[in-house]
Amino acid sequence: MTRLEVRKTYKLYVGGKFPRSESGRSYQVSDAKGGFLANVAQGSRKDARDAVQAARAAFSGWSGATAYNRGQVLYRVAEVMEGRRSQFVDEVAALEGLSKAAAASVVDLAIDRWVWYAGWSDKIGHLAGGANPVAGPYFNLSVPEPTGVVAVLAPQESSLLGLVSVLAPIIVTGNTVVLISSQDRPLPAVTLAECLATSDVPGGVVNVITGRTAEIAEHLAAHADVNGLDLAGAAPDQLVPLQVLAADTLKRVLAPQPGTPTADWTQTPGLERMLPFLETKTVWHPKGT
Amino acid sequence: MDGTKNVAATKAKTTLDTVPAVGFEYAPAPESRAVVDIAPSYGLFIGGEFVEGGEGSTRFDSLNPATEEVLSSVTAAGVGDIERAVTAARTAYDTVWSKLSGSDRGKYLFRIARIMQERAREFAVLETLDNGKPIKESRDFDVPTAAAHFFYYAGWADKLEYAGLGSSPRPRGVVGQVIPWNFPLLMLSWKIAPALAAGNTVVLKPAETTPLTALLFAEVCRQADLPPGVVNIVTGDGETGRLLVEHPGVNKVAFTGSTEVGKAIARSVAGSGKGLTLELGGKAANIVYDDAPIDEAIEGIVNGIFFNQGHVCCAGSRLLVQESIADDVVARLQRRIGTLRLGDPMDKNTDVGAINSAAQLERITELTAAGEAEGATRWTAACDLPGRGYWFAPTIFTNVSQAHRIAQQEVFGPVLAVLTFRTPAEAVAKANNTPYGLSAGIWSDKGSRVLWTADRLRAGVVWANTFNKFDPASPFGGYKESGYGREGGRHGLVPYLMSGASA
Numbered sequence: 001m002t003r004l005e006v007r008k009t010y011k012l013y014v015g016g017k018f019p020r021s022e023s024g025r026s027y028q029v030s031d032a033k034g035g036f037l038a039n040v041a042q043g044s045r046k047d048a049r050d051a052v053q054a055a056r057a058a059f060s061g062w063s064g065a066t067a068y069n070r071g072q073v074l075y076r077v078a079e080v081m082e083g084r085r086s087q088f089v090d091e092v093a094a095l096e097g098l099s100k101a102a103a104a105s106v107v108d109l110a111i112d113r114w115v116w117y118a119g120w121s122d123k124i125g126h127l128a129g130g131a132n133p134v135a136g137p138y139f140n141l142s143v144p145e146p147t148g149v150v151a152v153l154a155p156q157e158s159s160l161l162g163l164v165s166v167l168a169p170i171i172v173t174g175n176t177v178v179l180i181s182s183q184d185r186p187l188p189a190v191t192l193a194e195c196l197a198t199s200d201v202p203g204g205v206v207n208v209i210t211g212r213t214a215e216i217a218e219h220l221a222a223h224a225d226v227n228g229l230d231l232a233g234a235a236p237d238q239l240v241p242l243q244v245l246a247a248d249t250l251k252r253v254l255a256p257q258p259g260t261p262t263a264d265w266t267q268t269p270g271l272e273r274m275l276p277f278l279e280t281k282t283v284w285h286p287k288g289t
Numbered sequence: 290m291d292g293t294k295n296v297a298a299t300k301a302k303t304t305l306d307t308v309p310a311v312g313f314e315y316a317p318a319p320e321s322r323a324v325v326d327i328a329p330s331y332g333l334f335i336g337g338e339f340v341e342g343g344e345g346s347t348r349f350d351s352l353n354p355a356t357e358e359v360l361s362s363v364t365a366a367g368v369g370d371i372e373r374a375v376t377a378a379r380t381a382y383d384t385v386w387s388k389l390s391g392s393d394r395g396k397y398l399f400r401i402a403r404i405m406q407e408r409a410r411e412f413a414v415l416e417t418l419d420n421g422k423p424i425k426e427s428r429d430f431d432v433p434t435a436a437a438h439f440f441y442y443a444g445w446a447d448k449l450e451y452a453g454l455g456s457s458p459r460p461r462g463v464v465g466q467v468i469p470w471n472f473p474l475l476m477l478s479w480k481i482a483p484a485l486a487a488g489n490t491v492v493l494k495p496a497e498t499t500p501l502t503a504l505l506f507a508e509v510c511r512q513a514d515l516p517p518g519v520v521n522i523v524t525g526d527g528e529t530g531r532l533l534v535e536h537p538g539v540n541k542v543a544f545t546g547s548t549e550v551g552k553a554i555a556r557s558v559a560g561s562g563k564g565l566t567l568e569l570g571g572k573a574a575n576i577v578y579d580d581a582p583i584d585e586a587i588e589g590i591v592n593g594i595f596f597n598q599g600h601v602c603c604a605g606s607r608l609l610v611q612e613s614i615a616d617d618v619v620a621r622l623q624r625r626i627g628t629l630r631l632g633d634p635m636d637k638n639t640d641v642g643a644i645n646s647a648a649q650l651e652r653i654t655e656l657t658a659a660g661e662a663e664g665a666t667r668w669t670a671a672c673d674l675p676g677r678g679y680w681f682a683p684t685i686f687t688n689v690s691q692a693h694r695i696a697q698q699e700v701f702g703p704v705l706a707v708l709t710f711r712t713p714a715e716a717v718a719k720a721n722n723t724p725y726g727l728s729a730g731i732w733s734d735k736g737s738r739v740l741w742t743a744d745r746l747r748a749g750v751v752w753a754n755t756f757n758k759f760d761p762a763s764p765f766g767g768y769k770e771s772g773y774g775r776e777g778g779r780h781g782l783v784p785y786l787m788s789g790a791s792a
Contacts, residue, residue: 138758142778240559272788281746282765
């Protein structure tokens with residue numbers, strides 16, 4: 001006798017909790033062949049605002065945590081994902097139309113990416129900061145600090161590996177995030193949120209909104225309490241309008257450069273997704289007796 | 290701790306009581322202006338030559354703000370002139386500059402640094418005449434620091450593979466740069482030195498009211514035999530600047546100026562692929578704890594807000610003083626400010642020079658009137674203002690609330706808003722309560738408190754027990770709406786480069 005499976009409800013992840021959209025809306029997510037997979041919460045502008053508030057509230061704790069601590073928390077995400085590996089493989093295979101073997105290698109890369117970024121938490125400062133040899137009797141030190149609350153449009157195609165590849169570099173340095181998942185492939189984002197919730201990532205550090213990217217992105221790009229914007233998953237015709245909105249509050253924007261090829265998330269990253277959401281603070285102090 | 294504090298307070302009080310009021314006169318000590326030779330009119334420096342403005346160009350006068358005397362007639366470049374300048378920069382980039390070795394680029398920059406040092410007095414006098422800042426500042430700060438920037442970045446030109454962008458970083462191409470009027474030559478050097486070291490060519494627009502030292506710099510480029518077109522200087526107003534930053538032939542834009550214009554530039558370059566560095570406004574908090582070294586703090590507060598007439602984006606325009614010492618600090622400040630000498634910027638004894646323009650004077654006047662209207666208490670130093678020119682006496686507001694315009698908006702003048710706090714947490718919260726995040730100051734003798742505070746201030750430059758210190762090796766730039774990107778140090782080189790891998 002076959003057992004009737006217990007299906008999962010896919011909800012938002014805001015402030016460490018899993019609410020439905022305040023709007024009461026949901027939308028249907030299909031697999032690569034068009035078959036029904038799940039009804040997913042369709043986040044609203046209000047959900048996005050709540051998420052920004054949660055991310056702001058979490059910022060001082062997360063940015064103030066030691067780099068060693070943040071590194072361990074990111075490594076813990078990899079540990080918890082490893083335990084959920086088969087669920088991720090199923091979701092990625094269904095959504096991206098991959099064989100189980102191909103999906104498994106994507107999931108493995110995604111898990112390993114957390115491990116890679118975890119190690120950067122207490123090393124990026126060596127590369128992005130340092131003592132400055134000023135011409136006078138002064139201690140002068142530049143240190144990288146997180147920009148603040150970053151809104152992230154996760155890649156639309158690569159539902160897990162792309163997602164992890166944009167999220168991990170932003171939070172490892174101490175930023176907090178409001179992330180809009182892939183619109184049509186949101187399931188791994190929700191499952192990842194469930195991993196984050198059980199990985200010692202403090203509530204509010206990562207907030208995940210599923211729904212219509214364009215509807216929510218515009219609001220986040222204009223939101224005055226958002227400091228940075230990663231446009232990895234923006235539709236090409238939205239890149240300019242979103243950057244124009246972001247200019248009103250001088251957000252730091254990471255956008256695909258015009259004319260460059262689509263990102264290949266399987267490549268080992270460099271520093272280029274960490275540095276755009278780091279500020280440089282330079283502290284001076286006189287030397288004397 | 291308490292014992293130390295009491296001793297310090299007693300000692301400081303004694304000092305205050307024994308300092309005699311300044312009752313003596315200073316004889317005039319004017320710097321000679323014979324060292325500069327200002328032409329009655331200037332064209333644009335394009336392709337290594339001074340050329341007349343073409344169609345669409347107009348002319349305007351550059352004034353001495355201390356006397357309202359017309360110094361020279363200057364060209365406001367039009368659309369055709371910007372086209373010519375960008376084309377000249379592109380040609381120089383393609384045919385000469387990008388083919389030169391890093392060491393040769395560096396040697397040109399070293400030459401420029403040396404010529405600026407050789408002609409330092411000429412630059413200083415011209416800067417003071419055109420800008421209104423005291424000669425002691427242009428002579429001892431602006432010009433030497435400008436030369437130092439060229440010297441610093443000269444050494445980077447043949448070491449770009451160590452800048453952190455991989456083994457084969459590339460320049461961006463043609464850079465469009467727009468600079469403000471508060472430190473005309475120094476801002477020019479902050480912009481041009483790293484751009485050229487990285488291998489770019491430049492079109493730079495100096496501020497409308499202070500174009501003359503940039504035009505003298507063009508002469509330096511010629512003396513250095515810098516290849517024509519590597520540096521182009523186009524004078525003009527905001528419209529000229531807009532034409533430059535929006536020109537499709539420009540690969541990277543660097544702007545220092547108001548947050549409002551910075552936002553407009555960010556909008557206009559959105560999606561163009563142009564790199565953008567913005568160094569914008571500020572409303573720095575200068576935090577004075579009750580255990581601060583009080584004499585040094587008073588000097589730091591005065592320097593923080595009255596240096597360069599307060600025309601400083603990183604000026605310490607909000608004094609946050611711990612409540613227990615607030616009355617004493619304000620009394621000492623008033624006494625110290627009473628000794629500042631305001632007047633002829635060419636006088637070597639002058640501390641506070643002229644406001645740069647009638648428009649800026651009007652803005653300062655309007656905001657200080659708002660300060661009074663909103664209920665803050667105004668104190669202005671008793672000093673005679675010259676009959677001609679643009680002047681504003683050093684002013685302090687007390688009883689300022691965080692909602693007052695003088696506590697929120699950038700005055701960009703010699704006006705200090707004083708607020709108080711009781712706990713370190715309150716100081717930090719108030720300091721960060723602004724959309725800006727350029728700089729901040731901390732005064733305390735307790736190292737752990739200084740570092741605790743520095744960690745929590747959302748500002749790009751934090752001066753602890755000092756203020757307004759600048760160095761070519763030290764990154765400068767803001768958080769939040771004070772802009773993005775850094776100038777100075779390795780950080781200041783990076784925005785002018787692209788990693789070779791992204792080719």
